[in-house]
Amino acid sequence: QAFDAELAQTDLTNQEAVNNLRVKYLGKKGAVTDLMKQMGSLSAEERPAYGKLVNELKVAVSEAIDKAIETANEAALQKKLASGAVDITLPGTGIAAGSTHPLYDVREEIIDFFAQMGFDVDFGRDIETDWYNFEALNTPPDHPSRDMQDTFYVDNKVMLRTHTSGTQIHYMETHKPPFRMIAPGHVFRVDNDATHAPMFQQCEGLVVDENISFADLKGVLQVFMNKLFGAGVKTRFRPSFFPFTEPSAEMDVSCVFCGGKGCRRCKGTGWMEIGGCGSVDPNVFKNCGIDAEKFTGFAFGFGLDRIAMLRHEIPEIGLLTANDQRFLSQF
Ligand code: FA5
Numbered sequence: 001q002a003f004d005a006e007l008a009q010t011d012l013t014n015q016e017a018v019n020n021l022r023v024k025y026l027g028k029k030g031a032v033t034d035l036m037k038q039m040g041s042l043s044a045e046e047r048p049a050y051g052k053l054v055n056e057l058k059v060a061v062s063e064a065i066d067k068a069i070e071t072a073n074e075a076a077l078q079k080k081l082a083s084g085a086v087d088i089t090l091p092g093t094g095i096a097a098g099s100t101h102p103l104y105d106v107r108e109e110i111i112d113f114f115a116q117m118g119f120d121v122d123f124g125r126d127i128e129t130d131w132y133n134f135e136a137l138n139t140p141p142d143h144p145s146r147d148m149q150d151t152f153y154v155d156n157k158v159m160l161r162t163h164t165s166g167t168q169i170h171y172m173e174t175h176k177p178p179f180r181m182i183a184p185g186h187v188f189r190v191d192n193d194a195t196h197a198p199m200f201q202q203c204e205g206l207v208v209d210e211n212i213s214f215a216d217l218k219g220v221l222q223v224f225m226n227k228l229f230g231a232g233v234k235t236r237f238r239p240s241f242f243p244f245t246e247p248s249a250e251m252d253v254s255c256v257f258c259g260g261k262g263c264r265r266c267k268g269t270g271w272m273e274i275g276g277c278g279s280v281d282p283n284v285f286k287n288c289g290i291d292a293e294k295f296t297g298f299a300f301g302f303g304l305d306r307i308a309m310l311r312h313e314i315p316e317i318g319l320l321t322a323n324d325q326r327f328l329s330q331f
Contacts, residue, residue: 002031003025003031003061003064006021006024007021007064007068010068012068012071012072012075013071013072013075013076014072014075015069015072015073015075015076017072018065018068018069018071018072019069021065021068022065022069025061025065026058026061026062026065032054032057032058032061035054035057036054036058039051039054096329099328099329099331100331101320101328101331102308102311102312102314102320102331103201103304103305103308103320105308105331106228106304106307106308106311107184107201107203107304109227109228110182110184110203110224110228110302110304111182111184113224113227114180114182114205117180117220118180119180119181119182119205120171120175120179120180120181120182121181121182121183121184122167122170122171122181122182122183123167123183123184123185124161124164124166124167124170124183124185124204125161125167125170126160126161126185126186126188127154127158127159127160127161128158128159128160128161128166129157129158129159130157130158130159131157131169132161132166132169132170133151133159133161133162133163133165133166134146135287136166136169136284136287136288137165137166137168137169137243137244137284138243138244138281138283138284138287139243139244143243145241145242145243150162150189150190150191151189151190152188152189152190152198160187160188161185161187161188162187162188162189163187163202163204163301164183164184164185164187164202164203164204164301165204165244165299165301167183167185167204168183168204168206168244168284168299169284169287169288171183171206172206172208172284172285172288172289172290173288173289177208177209177290177295177297178208178209178210178295179206179207179208179209180205180206180207180208180209181205181206182203182204182205182206183203183204183205183206184201184202184203184204184304185201185202185203186199186200186201187199187200187201187202194315194316194317194318195306195309195317196317197305197317197318197320197321199321200303200304200305200317201303201304201305202275202301202302202303202304203301203302203304204299204300204301205220205298205299205300205301205302206280206297206298206299207220207297207298207299208280208285208290208295208296208297209295209296209297210294210295210296211296212279212295212296212297212298213279213296213298214247214278214279214298216298217277217278217279217298217300218237220298221235221251221277221300222235225253225274228307228311229253229256229310229311233253233254234253234254234260235251235252235253235254236251236252236271237249237250237251237277238250238251238252240276240278242276242278243281244278244280244281244284244299245276245277245278245279245280245281245298245299246278246279246281246282247278247279248276248277248278249276249277249278250273250275250276250277251273251274251275251276251277251300252271252272252273252274253271253272253274253310254270254271254272255269255270255271255272255310256272256310256311256313257313258270265315272306272310273306274302274303274306274307274310275300275301275302275303275306276300276301277298277299277300277301278298278299278300279296279297279298279299280296280297280298280299285297305317305320308320312331
Protein backbone atom coordinates (compact mmCIF):
# COMPACT_ATOMS: atom_id res chain seq x y z
CA GLN A 1 0.00 0.00 0.00
CA ALA A 2 2.86 2.34 0.89
CA PHE A 3 4.45 1.52 -2.47
CA ASP A 4 1.22 2.13 -4.40
CA ALA A 5 0.79 5.51 -2.77
CA GLU A 6 4.37 6.50 -3.51
CA LEU A 7 4.16 5.27 -7.11
CA ALA A 8 1.06 7.40 -7.61
CA GLN A 9 2.98 10.45 -6.45
CA THR A 10 6.09 9.85 -8.55
CA ASP A 11 6.61 11.85 -11.74
CA LEU A 12 6.75 9.00 -14.23
CA THR A 13 8.37 11.15 -16.90
CA ASN A 14 11.39 11.71 -14.66
CA GLN A 15 13.96 8.92 -15.04
CA GLU A 16 15.79 9.87 -11.84
CA ALA A 17 12.65 9.81 -9.67
CA VAL A 18 11.67 6.41 -11.02
CA ASN A 19 15.13 5.04 -10.35
CA ASN A 20 15.02 6.34 -6.75
CA LEU A 21 11.76 4.50 -6.26
CA ARG A 22 13.32 1.26 -7.56
CA VAL A 23 16.29 1.58 -5.18
CA LYS A 24 13.98 2.32 -2.25
CA TYR A 25 11.95 -0.88 -2.71
CA LEU A 26 14.06 -3.36 -4.66
CA GLY A 27 17.62 -2.20 -3.94
CA LYS A 28 20.05 -4.04 -1.57
CA LYS A 29 18.64 -2.12 1.40
CA GLY A 30 15.21 -1.73 -0.11
CA ALA A 31 11.93 -2.37 1.73
CA VAL A 32 11.03 -5.54 -0.21
CA THR A 33 14.59 -6.87 0.13
CA ASP A 34 14.30 -6.32 3.91
CA LEU A 35 11.11 -8.37 4.07
CA MET A 36 12.88 -11.22 2.22
CA LYS A 37 15.76 -11.11 4.73
CA GLN A 38 13.35 -11.42 7.64
CA MET A 39 12.45 -14.92 6.43
CA GLY A 40 15.56 -16.27 8.24
CA SER A 41 14.11 -15.45 11.64
CA LEU A 42 10.84 -17.33 11.10
CA SER A 43 9.94 -20.88 12.10
CA ALA A 44 9.82 -23.65 9.52
CA GLU A 45 6.01 -23.71 9.55
CA GLU A 46 5.63 -20.00 9.03
CA ARG A 47 8.17 -19.76 6.20
CA PRO A 48 6.25 -21.15 3.17
CA ALA A 49 3.19 -18.93 3.63
CA TYR A 50 5.33 -15.86 4.39
CA GLY A 51 7.67 -16.59 1.48
CA LYS A 52 4.80 -16.91 -0.94
CA LEU A 53 3.34 -13.61 0.19
CA VAL A 54 6.62 -11.70 0.00
CA ASN A 55 7.40 -13.19 -3.38
CA GLU A 56 4.04 -12.09 -4.78
CA LEU A 57 4.74 -8.61 -3.44
CA LYS A 58 8.19 -8.58 -5.06
CA VAL A 59 6.78 -9.63 -8.46
CA ALA A 60 4.03 -6.98 -8.30
CA VAL A 61 6.46 -4.20 -7.30
CA SER A 62 8.99 -5.29 -9.98
CA GLU A 63 6.35 -5.23 -12.70
CA ALA A 64 5.12 -1.79 -11.64
CA ILE A 65 8.67 -0.44 -11.52
CA ASP A 66 9.55 -1.92 -14.96
CA LYS A 67 6.50 -0.24 -16.40
CA ALA A 68 7.42 3.06 -14.76
CA ILE A 69 10.99 2.83 -16.17
CA GLU A 70 9.58 2.27 -19.64
CA THR A 71 7.31 5.31 -19.30
CA ALA A 72 10.20 7.46 -18.09
CA ASN A 73 12.48 6.31 -20.96
CA GLU A 74 9.82 7.07 -23.54
CA ALA A 75 9.27 10.53 -22.04
CA ALA A 76 13.01 11.24 -22.14
CA LEU A 77 13.19 10.18 -25.79
CA GLN A 78 10.29 12.45 -26.77
CA LYS A 79 11.93 15.35 -24.96
CA LYS A 80 15.21 14.77 -26.83
CA LEU A 81 13.44 14.57 -30.21
CA ALA A 82 11.50 17.75 -29.53
CA SER A 83 14.66 19.72 -28.64
CA GLY A 84 16.47 18.61 -31.82
CA ALA A 85 13.54 19.21 -34.15
CA VAL A 86 13.81 21.62 -37.11
CA ASP A 87 11.69 24.72 -36.75
CA ILE A 88 10.16 24.98 -40.18
CA THR A 89 8.79 28.45 -39.45
CA LEU A 90 12.30 29.99 -39.26
CA PRO A 91 13.50 31.88 -42.38
CA GLY A 92 15.84 29.70 -44.50
CA THR A 93 19.49 30.37 -45.29
CA GLY A 94 19.47 32.03 -48.72
CA ILE A 95 21.46 30.54 -51.61
CA ALA A 96 23.55 33.35 -53.13
CA ALA A 97 22.54 33.90 -56.75
CA GLY A 98 25.31 34.23 -59.32
CA SER A 99 25.44 37.09 -61.80
CA THR A 100 26.98 37.68 -65.19
CA HIS A 101 30.38 39.38 -65.37
CA PRO A 102 30.27 43.09 -66.39
CA LEU A 103 32.64 42.37 -69.30
CA TYR A 104 30.44 39.54 -70.49
CA ASP A 105 27.41 41.86 -70.35
CA VAL A 106 29.16 44.50 -72.46
CA ARG A 107 30.22 41.90 -75.01
CA GLU A 108 26.72 40.40 -75.29
CA GLU A 109 25.18 43.85 -75.65
CA ILE A 110 27.59 44.78 -78.44
CA ILE A 111 26.92 41.50 -80.26
CA ASP A 112 23.13 42.03 -79.92
CA PHE A 113 23.35 45.60 -81.16
CA PHE A 114 25.39 44.80 -84.28
CA ALA A 115 23.55 41.55 -85.03
CA GLN A 116 20.33 43.60 -85.21
CA MET A 117 22.00 45.77 -87.83
CA GLY A 118 22.90 42.71 -89.90
CA PHE A 119 26.54 42.33 -88.86
CA ASP A 120 28.15 38.88 -88.94
CA VAL A 121 30.15 37.79 -85.84
CA ASP A 122 33.63 36.23 -86.12
CA PHE A 123 35.49 35.44 -82.89
CA GLY A 124 38.83 34.97 -84.64
CA ARG A 125 41.78 33.34 -82.82
CA ASP A 126 43.99 34.33 -79.88
CA ILE A 127 47.22 33.32 -81.63
CA GLU A 128 48.13 34.99 -84.93
CA THR A 129 51.04 34.95 -87.32
CA ASP A 130 52.95 38.09 -88.19
CA TRP A 131 51.05 38.30 -91.47
CA TYR A 132 47.61 38.61 -89.88
CA ASN A 133 48.55 40.68 -86.84
CA PHE A 134 50.82 43.13 -88.70
CA GLU A 135 51.88 42.67 -92.31
CA ALA A 136 48.56 42.26 -94.09
CA LEU A 137 47.40 45.26 -92.03
CA ASN A 138 49.93 47.39 -93.91
CA THR A 139 52.44 47.16 -91.05
CA PRO A 140 55.78 45.84 -92.47
CA PRO A 141 58.53 44.57 -90.09
CA ASP A 142 60.41 47.88 -89.88
CA HIS A 143 57.24 49.96 -89.49
CA PRO A 144 57.46 52.29 -86.47
CA SER A 145 53.85 51.63 -85.47
CA ARG A 146 54.86 48.11 -84.31
CA ASP A 147 56.38 49.85 -81.31
CA MET A 148 52.90 51.14 -80.41
CA GLN A 149 51.90 47.65 -79.34
CA ASP A 150 54.38 45.66 -77.27
CA THR A 151 53.92 42.07 -78.28
CA PHE A 152 54.02 38.72 -76.45
CA TYR A 153 55.77 36.39 -78.94
CA VAL A 154 55.13 32.65 -78.94
CA ASP A 155 57.73 32.07 -81.65
CA ASN A 156 59.63 34.15 -84.18
CA LYS A 157 56.61 34.99 -86.37
CA VAL A 158 53.84 33.71 -84.08
CA MET A 159 52.31 35.83 -81.31
CA LEU A 160 49.37 36.41 -78.98
CA ARG A 161 47.33 38.88 -81.01
CA THR A 162 47.82 42.50 -79.95
CA HIS A 163 44.48 43.58 -81.43
CA THR A 164 41.42 42.05 -83.09
CA SER A 165 42.26 43.68 -86.44
CA GLY A 166 43.79 40.44 -87.75
CA THR A 167 40.30 38.94 -87.85
CA GLN A 168 39.49 41.55 -90.55
CA ILE A 169 42.11 39.89 -92.78
CA HIS A 170 40.86 36.33 -92.13
CA TYR A 171 37.34 37.51 -92.90
CA MET A 172 38.23 39.38 -96.10
CA GLU A 173 40.19 36.36 -97.35
CA THR A 174 37.11 34.17 -97.05
CA HIS A 175 34.19 36.54 -97.85
CA LYS A 176 33.33 38.67 -100.86
CA PRO A 177 31.98 42.23 -100.33
CA PRO A 178 29.54 43.67 -99.58
CA PHE A 179 29.67 42.59 -95.92
CA ARG A 180 29.64 43.89 -92.38
CA MET A 181 31.10 42.05 -89.46
CA ILE A 182 32.29 42.42 -85.88
CA ALA A 183 35.09 40.46 -84.19
CA PRO A 184 35.04 40.46 -80.38
CA GLY A 185 37.86 38.74 -78.50
CA HIS A 186 40.78 38.78 -76.06
CA VAL A 187 43.98 40.58 -76.99
CA PHE A 188 47.38 40.75 -75.27
CA ARG A 189 50.04 43.41 -74.81
CA VAL A 190 53.05 44.02 -72.61
CA ASP A 191 51.11 46.70 -70.69
CA ASN A 192 50.22 47.06 -67.01
CA ASP A 193 48.79 50.06 -65.16
CA ALA A 194 45.43 51.35 -63.84
CA THR A 195 43.93 51.64 -67.34
CA HIS A 196 46.11 49.16 -69.28
CA ALA A 197 45.97 45.40 -68.68
CA PRO A 198 48.22 42.72 -70.23
CA MET A 199 45.07 40.90 -71.36
CA PHE A 200 41.94 42.79 -72.33
CA GLN A 201 39.08 42.55 -74.79
CA GLN A 202 38.44 44.40 -78.00
CA CYS A 203 35.67 44.40 -80.51
CA GLU A 204 36.59 44.98 -84.11
CA GLY A 205 34.12 46.15 -86.72
CA LEU A 206 34.42 46.14 -90.51
CA VAL A 207 31.99 47.30 -93.19
CA VAL A 208 32.86 46.98 -96.89
CA ASP A 209 30.61 48.01 -99.76
CA GLU A 210 30.48 50.49 -102.63
CA ASN A 211 30.33 54.14 -101.53
CA ILE A 212 30.97 53.61 -97.81
CA SER A 213 32.26 56.87 -96.32
CA PHE A 214 33.66 58.22 -93.06
CA ALA A 215 30.21 59.74 -92.44
CA ASP A 216 28.75 56.20 -92.30
CA LEU A 217 31.34 55.32 -89.67
CA LYS A 218 30.49 58.35 -87.53
CA GLY A 219 26.77 57.65 -87.79
CA VAL A 220 27.06 53.99 -86.77
CA LEU A 221 29.38 54.76 -83.86
CA GLN A 222 27.20 57.58 -82.48
CA VAL A 223 24.15 55.29 -82.46
CA PHE A 224 26.27 52.60 -80.83
CA MET A 225 27.43 54.97 -78.06
CA ASN A 226 23.85 56.14 -77.49
CA LYS A 227 22.97 52.50 -76.94
CA LEU A 228 25.83 51.85 -74.52
CA PHE A 229 25.80 55.09 -72.50
CA GLY A 230 22.35 56.54 -73.14
CA ALA A 231 21.06 58.99 -75.74
CA GLY A 232 22.82 62.32 -75.56
CA VAL A 233 26.28 60.98 -74.72
CA LYS A 234 28.85 63.22 -76.37
CA THR A 235 31.44 61.78 -78.77
CA ARG A 236 34.39 63.29 -80.55
CA PHE A 237 36.76 62.09 -83.26
CA ARG A 238 40.41 63.09 -83.01
CA PRO A 239 42.69 62.70 -86.02
CA SER A 240 45.06 59.79 -85.41
CA PHE A 241 47.14 57.23 -87.23
CA PHE A 242 46.78 53.50 -87.87
CA PRO A 243 48.64 51.81 -90.77
CA PHE A 244 45.48 49.98 -91.85
CA THR A 245 43.10 52.97 -92.04
CA GLU A 246 43.31 56.27 -93.90
CA PRO A 247 42.11 58.67 -92.65
CA SER A 248 42.26 57.42 -89.05
CA ALA A 249 40.69 58.73 -85.88
CA GLU A 250 40.52 58.05 -82.20
CA MET A 251 37.01 58.19 -80.74
CA ASP A 252 36.36 59.59 -77.25
CA VAL A 253 33.18 59.76 -75.17
CA SER A 254 32.50 62.40 -72.54
CA CYS A 255 33.82 61.28 -69.14
CA VAL A 256 31.09 59.67 -67.04
CA PHE A 257 32.87 60.46 -63.78
CA CYS A 258 32.79 64.27 -64.10
CA GLY A 259 30.23 64.80 -66.88
CA GLY A 260 32.89 66.38 -69.10
CA LYS A 261 34.17 68.95 -66.60
CA GLY A 262 37.55 67.32 -66.19
CA CYS A 263 38.66 65.06 -63.32
CA ARG A 264 41.51 62.82 -62.18
CA ARG A 265 40.06 59.83 -64.05
CA CYS A 266 40.03 61.60 -67.43
CA LYS A 267 43.27 63.45 -66.61
CA GLY A 268 41.38 66.73 -66.60
CA THR A 269 40.30 66.52 -70.25
CA GLY A 270 36.60 65.62 -69.77
CA TRP A 271 36.97 62.84 -72.36
CA MET A 272 37.81 59.15 -72.34
CA GLU A 273 39.30 57.21 -75.21
CA ILE A 274 37.20 54.25 -76.33
CA GLY A 275 38.85 53.07 -79.52
CA GLY A 276 40.39 53.68 -82.91
CA CYS A 277 38.71 53.79 -86.29
CA GLY A 278 39.02 54.95 -89.87
CA SER A 279 38.44 54.25 -93.56
CA VAL A 280 40.05 51.00 -94.71
CA ASP A 281 43.44 51.65 -96.35
CA PRO A 282 43.42 50.45 -100.00
CA ASN A 283 46.65 48.51 -99.34
CA VAL A 284 44.75 46.27 -96.91
CA PHE A 285 42.14 45.53 -99.61
CA LYS A 286 44.95 44.64 -102.03
CA ASN A 287 46.52 42.24 -99.48
CA CYS A 288 43.17 40.42 -99.29
CA GLY A 289 42.37 40.38 -103.01
CA ILE A 290 39.52 42.90 -102.80
CA ASP A 291 39.07 45.45 -105.61
CA ALA A 292 40.16 48.75 -103.99
CA GLU A 293 38.81 50.76 -106.93
CA LYS A 294 35.31 49.43 -106.53
CA PHE A 295 34.96 49.04 -102.76
CA THR A 296 35.50 51.29 -99.79
CA GLY A 297 34.95 50.53 -96.14
CA PHE A 298 35.37 51.55 -92.53
CA ALA A 299 36.79 49.74 -89.54
CA PHE A 300 36.91 50.31 -85.80
CA GLY A 301 38.39 48.63 -82.73
CA PHE A 302 37.09 49.31 -79.21
CA GLY A 303 38.33 48.32 -75.78
CA LEU A 304 35.57 46.43 -73.95
CA ASP A 305 37.25 46.80 -70.56
CA ARG A 306 37.25 50.57 -70.94
CA ILE A 307 33.54 50.53 -71.77
CA ALA A 308 32.77 48.39 -68.69
CA MET A 309 34.91 50.72 -66.54
CA LEU A 310 33.05 53.79 -67.76
CA ARG A 311 29.67 52.21 -67.30
CA HIS A 312 30.21 51.06 -63.74
CA GLU A 313 32.70 53.76 -62.69
CA ILE A 314 35.40 51.15 -62.05
CA PRO A 315 38.68 52.89 -61.17
CA GLU A 316 41.15 50.02 -61.87
CA ILE A 317 41.14 47.79 -64.95
CA GLY A 318 42.74 44.94 -62.95
CA LEU A 319 39.57 44.57 -60.84
CA LEU A 320 37.80 43.14 -63.89
CA THR A 321 40.01 40.05 -63.99
CA ALA A 322 41.03 39.68 -60.31
CA ASN A 323 38.09 37.33 -59.58
CA ASP A 324 37.43 38.96 -56.19
CA GLN A 325 33.97 38.08 -54.86
CA ARG A 326 33.64 41.45 -53.09
CA PHE A 327 33.94 43.14 -56.50
CA LEU A 328 31.93 40.62 -58.53
CA SER A 329 28.97 40.47 -56.13
CA GLN A 330 28.22 44.15 -56.88
CA PHE A 331 26.91 43.30 -60.36
C1 FA5 B 1 44.01 49.27 -81.99
O1 FA5 B 1 44.25 48.24 -81.34
C2 FA5 B 1 43.50 49.22 -83.37
N1 FA5 B 1 43.54 47.87 -83.85
C3 FA5 B 1 42.06 49.78 -83.39
C4 FA5 B 1 41.56 50.00 -84.78
C5 FA5 B 1 40.80 49.03 -85.39
C6 FA5 B 1 41.82 51.21 -85.44
C7 FA5 B 1 40.31 49.23 -86.67
C8 FA5 B 1 41.34 51.40 -86.73
C9 FA5 B 1 40.57 50.43 -87.33
P1 FA5 B 1 44.60 50.87 -79.99
O2 FA5 B 1 45.95 50.32 -79.74
O3 FA5 B 1 44.40 52.31 -79.80
O4 FA5 B 1 44.08 50.52 -81.44
O5 FA5 B 1 43.57 50.08 -79.04
C10 FA5 B 1 42.18 50.26 -79.16
C11 FA5 B 1 41.49 50.37 -77.83
O6 FA5 B 1 41.81 49.27 -77.02
C12 FA5 B 1 41.96 51.56 -77.00
O7 FA5 B 1 41.27 52.71 -77.35
C13 FA5 B 1 41.61 51.13 -75.61
O8 FA5 B 1 40.21 51.30 -75.37
C14 FA5 B 1 41.85 49.66 -75.67
N2 FA5 B 1 43.17 49.33 -75.10
C15 FA5 B 1 44.39 49.45 -75.68
N3 FA5 B 1 45.35 48.98 -74.87
C16 FA5 B 1 44.73 48.54 -73.75
C17 FA5 B 1 45.17 47.91 -72.56
N4 FA5 B 1 46.45 47.60 -72.34
N5 FA5 B 1 44.23 47.59 -71.63
C18 FA5 B 1 42.93 47.86 -71.85
N6 FA5 B 1 42.45 48.43 -72.95
C19 FA5 B 1 43.33 48.77 -73.90
